[in-house]
Amino acid sequence: MRLRRRRAITSMEGKRYSVSGPKGLPFIGFAKQALQSPLQMTLELSQNYGDIIPLTVMGQRVIQLNHPDLIRYVLVDNHKNYKKSSPYIRFESVLGKGLFTSEGEKWRRDQQKIQPMFKREQLEGYYFDVMDEIVEKFKRRWFGLIAAGDGRINITSEMADITLEIVAKLVFGRHHITDQMVADIHHAYDVFMDYLKNVRLFPTLDLRKAFRMPSYGVFSRELAGMKTLFTELLTRCKKGGQEDRLNMMALLVEAQKSDPEHFTDEDILDQCFTVIFAGFESTSILMQWMWKALDERPDVKEKIRQDIRQHAPYLFAQAGGEFCHQDLSRMDYLTAFFHESTRLYPPFWITGRQPINDDWLGDYRVKKGTVIVLPHFAMHRHPRYWKDPNALIPERFLPLADVAYDAGIFFPFSHGPRKCSGNKLTEMEAKIVFAKLLPLFDALILNSALNGPQGGISLKPAQPLRAELRRCAAP
Numbered sequence: 001m002r003l004r005r006r007r008a009i010t011s012m013e014g015k016r017y018s019v020s021g022p023k024g025l026p027f028i029g030f031a032k033q034a035l036q037s038p039l040q041m042t043l044e045l046s047q048n049y050g051d052i053i054p055l056t057v058m059g060q061r062v063i064q065l066n067h068p069d070l071i072r073y074v075l076v077d078n079h080k081n082y083k084k085s086s087p088y089i090r091f092e093s094v095l096g097k098g099l100f101t102s103e104g105e106k107w108r109r110d111q112q113k114i115q116p117m118f119k120r121e122q123l124e125g126y127y128f129d130v131m132d133e134i135v136e137k138f139k140r141r142w143f144g145l146i147a148a149g150d151g152r153i154n155i156t157s158e159m160a161d162i163t164l165e166i167v168a169k170l171v172f173g174r175h176h177i178t179d180q181m182v183a184d185i186h187h188a189y190d191v192f193m194d195y196l197k198n199v200r201l202f203p204t205l206d207l208r209k210a211f212r213m214p215s216y217g218v219f220s221r222e223l224a225g226m227k228t229l230f231t232e233l234l235t236r237c238k239k240g241g242q243e244d245r246l247n248m249m250a251l252l253v254e255a256q257k258s259d260p261e262h263f264t265d266e267d268i269l270d271q272c273f274t275v276i277f278a279g280f281e282s283t284s285i286l287m288q289w290m291w292k293a294l295d296e297r298p299d300v301k302e303k304i305r306q307d308i309r310q311h312a313p314y315l316f317a318q319a320g321g322e323f324c325h326q327d328l329s330r331m332d333y334l335t336a337f338f339h340e341s342t343r344l345y346p347p348f349w350i351t352g353r354q355p356i357n358d359d360w361l362g363d364y365r366v367k368k369g370t371v372i373v374l375p376h377f378a379m380h381r382h383p384r385y386w387k388d389p390n391a392l393i394p395e396r397f398l399p400l401a402d403v404a405y406d407a408g409i410f411f412p413f414s415h416g417p418r419k420c421s422g423n424k425l426t427e428m429e430a431k432i433v434f435a436k437l438l439p440l441f442d443a444l445i446l447n448s449a450l451n452g453p454q455g456g457i458s459l460k461p462a463q464p465l466r467a468e469l470r471r472c473a474a475p
């Protein structure tokens with residue numbers, strides 16, 4: 001049956017988009033490249049082929065989008081016709097039906113329940129205080145290391161430790177989480193990510209589970225352990241007093257009261273898993289890139305320090321001072337550096353969608369079930385849309401630049417209804433970390449050369465970043 005061209009919705013109606021892509025091997029198509037160097041592959045495709053790039057990967061039809069109109073169309077204008085692509089199904093084994101993986105009516109209902117967790121008052125109040133407290137602890141630790149003559153640190157694990165402690169305390173409350181629990185969650189996270197690492201290529205095929213292989217046993221034991229821990233914390237939270245009612249789990253328990261039938265304890269646990277696992281490593285990875293970028297660009301580092309000095313000079317004293325959200329929010333250059341870092345190093349470097357019904361991308365017919373690749377990294381560095389695309393230029397994002405980047409060109413946190421719920425939280429967290437640590441420390445990266453981005457599940461440096469920590473000279 002011929003599909004009739006549907007009228008409507010699209011802002012790109014009547015436009016023609018170029019369609020071209022390379023020819024892959026029979027059946028496996030581009031599976032080899034997708035497995036060996038997926039980041040390079042999406043980048044090369046985007047710089048050498050059309051607006052719509054059709055491919056085949058292991059018999060599956062795939063289209064990489066390479067035009068902002070088309071990306072905006074899928075994420076925003078006609079989002080109702082697009083569900084998350086098949087790899088997300090495998091993430092359900094850990095995240096359950098949390099906000100990241102759920103669809104349709106369930107997603108809509110849960111989204112409303114979750115809104116209070118990301119409200120401005122929460123961010124600027126409880127979350128700011130928790131972050132400030134934890135970064136202060138790390139600041140003292142770093143001073144201690146330098147004083148002991150042991151300033152060699154692993155930036156990758158330092159950032160992971162800060163972000164995990166923060167997110168765990170935001171979710172469960174600062175008085176309910178011990179260092180041991182944070183370490184256990186970290187260990188479980190590593191096991192889960194290792195188990196899921198090839199999920200993009202084999203989204204529906206889980207041979208290890210089908211054949212009950214030992215790695216599946218390790219995975220399931222860790223998962224069961226985490227479920228037990230989260231369930232205990234939920235029980236404690238429900239019994240808890242008034243002293244800590246602002247953590248995310250407590251807000252979810254509150255939301256449950258108005259709709260216990262549709263928002264069960266299991267739903268609460270899924271949302272907690274989701275926030276921890278969607279929010280931990282992504283933020284940590286971004287901050288690693290930020291340290292590396294600053295090491296490479298002392299001029300940018302100096303401008304950020306000037307910005308901090310202007311709005312919160314007390315942060316240059318070892319003892320610090322009463323840091324408040326208002327001071328942080330005035331730091332425009334630091335904010336611009338944050339956005340520029342998400343452009344150059346989007347931790348979610350690629351995401352995917354599948355049309356629920358056949359659709360048209362301009363004049364190109366796309367069949368239901370086709371995997372649509374949204375290449376964040378490639379679009380963020382596309383020479384057609386960015387001047388000097390590979391250079392770190394925070395000025396692009398200064399309010400004075402007065403530029404609003406198109407949703408299809410700059411989308412580190414995605415766009416439309418499924419945009420990241422934690423984007424503001426991440427921004428505040430990264431800014432607190434740099435506002436508090438940069439005035440006092442230099443981190444000289446020891447293995448920067450050849451340590452470029454690797455496109456696994458997220459965009460990591462090839463090797464953990466090692467650094468020599470030095471006390472920054474007084475201004």
Ligand code: HEM
Nearest residue numbers: 099100278279282283286348351413414418420421422426
């Ligand atoms: C640098 C840090 C982060 C980046 C780059 C990032 C990026 C993203 C992206 C691209 C999506 C959309 C995925 C898709 O639609 O396929 C997403 C969704 C989501 N993120 Fe984040 N994220 C970050 C941090 C966080 C944090 C800290 C939290 C929570 C505290 C969080 C919670 C979520 C949730 C709940 C969703 C699902 C939203 C929905 O579908 O309604 N993220 N994130």
